Amino acid sequence: MKHTIVMTGASRGIGRVAAEQILRQSPDVRLLVVARGSSGAQVATELGKGGNTVSHIAADLGSLDSVRSAATRIRDLLDSGELPPLHGFVGNAGIQYTNALTEGPDGFEATFTVNVLANHVFVRMLQDRFVAPARIVITVSDTHFGDFRHNLGMVPGPAWKSPDVLARTGAFPEPDTAAAGRTAYSTSKLAAIYLVHEYARRLPAGIDIVGYNPGFVPGTGLARNADPVSRFAMRRILPAMTLTPFATSRHAAGRYLADVVLGSIQAPTGSYVDRNRVDRSSEESYDPRREGELWDAAERFTAARAARDAFTLSRPCRRAAPNTA
Template identity: 60%
Template sequence: MTGASRGIGRIAARQMLSARPETHLVLLSRNDPRDLVSELQAHGGSVSVVHADLSSLQSVADATDAVIDLVQSDGLPPIRGLVCNAGVQHTSALTETVDGFESTFAVNVLAGHVLVRRLHDHLHPQARVVVTVSDTHFRGFRHNLGMVPGPRWQPVEMLAKVGAFPDPSSTKAGRTAYSTSKLAAIYLVHEYARRLSVDRTFVGYNPGFVPGTDLARDADPISRFAMRWIMPALTLTPLATSPGKAGRFLADAALGAVAAPNGAYIDRHKVARSSPESYDPGREQDTWEAVEALTAGFLSSATDNEGNTDAHHRHHRSQ
């Protein structure tokens, strides 16, 4: 699981171990979360930590190698779930990773893809993969109170570069990069469902608008204050979700408590339709191919069955 150190991820990790004490939870974390490990172990189950900095694709690849080594040496049971929950939102579209990618797209899309592709062959046949997405990929006030602009789609090769949006140093560009990255993540979930093993389940999970979390930690002081101290009042209305509920809903999605078909969009606690724009087979295929190319140097352990997955994809497309 990524993104378990704070916010809804931390709540979800706690909930998963409480609901399934036999679970061995592996945290992929950039920092040393000793306090989190102690907290989670108090809820039962086993917890391991593998270092992973999602802003470095080499670090992500190294983390998957460490996990695979643990599975193959019987240090871990078969992987029954993968939760790609980590995400970032910046105050501009100019933050660059060590790999030369725009940080929002790198963390929210590319890092998760490397995790999925490298770990796929080591997942239990009935495993569930959950990718945390966002209803900011919808356009309009109802989904995010107008705080985040809707996505501005471009070729993925452009989205992966810094400065892909107008006035790239602005907060609006940073937030547009976020909503666009979440649309790209949904496209990939659809492609995973098509191209990868039909026995495993790939779903996108939308927590809704969740004030009170640290997602806006890089925002300006006024926005941070509003998100932490004013916006939480909206959780008393249908317009927002409390961190506690969002975390529990994420745990339910990860544990399979929400019955969802392969490729589904789970909106908080139920399966729903994502935006009309998110169902575009041409964009989905283009996103897969571009992300595969951008991460090709980090997928070596996941390409052994490339021919098989492509053959399965062609069969699906012909149906």
């Protein structure tokens, strides 16, 4: 039966591989890619070769107004029948800056906007359009552990603060440095896991949400805002690490992501999927107080009025606590 999967971050890197794998493994999928400007049309054309059904909607994930407009358009297409029933959302897009001072048009720090708030707007505004069984997958990162084993010392660990602080520029010491930008990244990925846990409590039965960690994947576009030396290292030197257990190849990470999306990798709602298996995320990532606090803040920041009017998700839990593997 034809069904729709909405995906961000399908233009390049592991997302592009995952999109190709999803279409190859599930010919009934109508893939809707969300991308900036004209890149979505190009990606949709390329992915649509061979008879695949792929369409696109333009959105700048750094602008919450743009994300709301895209989500509203998707709702309209689903309601009109132009898109088949919605069975999946993949929030794969992510960004890392060389500072913690980059501000988006909504006044929020740009890393937090793209990696946390954009996904929240999409899920919140589409939540009553999902048809069970449905799966939401948010790409997270093992940088949230903050130890050498998981990031080889390349990314500082998260530095959690009040969401009202994290959402604004200058949240970390020496905010004009690359270290602060990387701290903003790892902290945003911890925040994403918190929201996965909170959604797992709130979403109705049959609509599952999981966090997917691809591991360290050299050669993707994540470092596109880095300095020239770092970009060269990511493209030309660090890919050799995929021959070791410390890194994942782009193809393998994309294939695992597709398997998570399609349910080939079984994962209970609220799970943390480390590459191709359910595992436990960091001890810090299990904190119901922070999860609820972040949810409330994300609601305030995104002001998702349309979603609240259409369908309210309430606490207390319908489900057990998130999977702790």
